[in-house]
Amino acid sequence: xxxxxxxxxxxxxxxxxxxxxxxxxxxxxxxxxxxxxxxxxxxxxxxxxxxxxxxxxxxxxxxxxxxxxxxxxxxxxxxxxxxxxxxxxxxxxxxxxxxxxxxxxxxxxxxxx
Amino acid sequence: xxxxxxxxxxxxxxxxxxxxxxxxxxxxxxxxxxxxxxxxxxxxxxxxxxxxxxxxxxxxxxxxxxxxxxxxxxxxxxxxxxxxxxxxxxxxxxxxxxxxxxxxxxxxxx
Numbered sequence: 001x002x003x004x005x006x007x008x009x010x011x012x013x014x015x016x017x018x019x020x021x022x023x024x025x026x027x028x029x030x031x032x033x034x035x036x037x038x039x040x041x042x043x044x045x046x047x048x049x050x051x052x053x054x055x056x057x058x059x060x061x062x063x064x065x066x067x068x069x070x071x072x073x074x075x076x077x078x079x080x081x082x083x084x085x086x087x088x089x090x091x092x093x094x095x096x097x098x099x100x101x102x103x104x105x106x107x108x109x110x111x112x113x
Numbered sequence: 114x115x116x117x118x119x120x121x122x123x124x125x126x127x128x129x130x131x132x133x134x135x136x137x138x139x140x141x142x143x144x145x146x147x148x149x150x151x152x153x154x155x156x157x158x159x160x161x162x163x164x165x166x167x168x169x170x171x172x173x174x175x176x177x178x179x180x181x182x183x184x185x186x187x188x189x190x191x192x193x194x195x196x197x198x199x200x201x202x203x204x205x206x207x208x209x210x211x212x213x214x215x216x217x218x219x220x221x222x223x
Binding site (some may be wrong): 031033035040041042043045048050058088090094096101102104105106107109 | 117121147149154155156157158159162200202209210211213214215216
């Protein structure tokens with residue numbers, strides 16, 4: 001079955017560490033996105049990519065980095081520069097032309113310890 | 114001002130009730146509209162797209178008023194399983210990005 005896989009489901013980070021969240025899709029979607037959700041809040045866009053080897057900053061890109069070396073993969077690195085990284089991270093993909101919305105992965109819950 | 118605004122709720126209704134959620138958006142260039150459902154600690158899932166003429170999917174009816182920049186979702190005959198947060202989502206013309214409201218929480222009680 002086609003879908004988006006995020007791993008790990010739960011991640012604990014120590015202060016000053018960089019961590020990488022994985023996102024893989026087999027839907028053959030061109031566009032991929034990373035969102036952050038804080039308790040009781042809406043989703044905020046971190047980065048997005050419309051094609052391989054290209055990506056753009058979203059609304060809250062500071063302290064994060066991404067790469068898009070393959071169509072299927074869009075990993076997100078949370079760097080030590082991100083001062084408040086504890087949140088629920090969601091990866092999504094879409095076919096931009098068909099406007100049928102996004103397909104989301106099941107998310108990664110990151111906690112700073 | 115937020116680009117997409119929703120009443121956070123919670124709406125607490127008995128089973129079988131009819132409940133309506135409203136959403137307003139600020140960008141007149143918004144071209145596509147959706148309602149997503151998000152269960153606690155889970156990812157959002159597409160509930161339905163919203164079309165200009167309004168559309169229905171079983172117990173769910175979505176309406177769009179472009180002049181007032183307003184979207185609504187009506188749920189008839191509420192079920193316990195409808196308890197969730199409902200996210201209003203818009204897409205701006207020329208952009209691939211979706212903009213999410215903060216969501217309206219629904220609690221359906223027995």
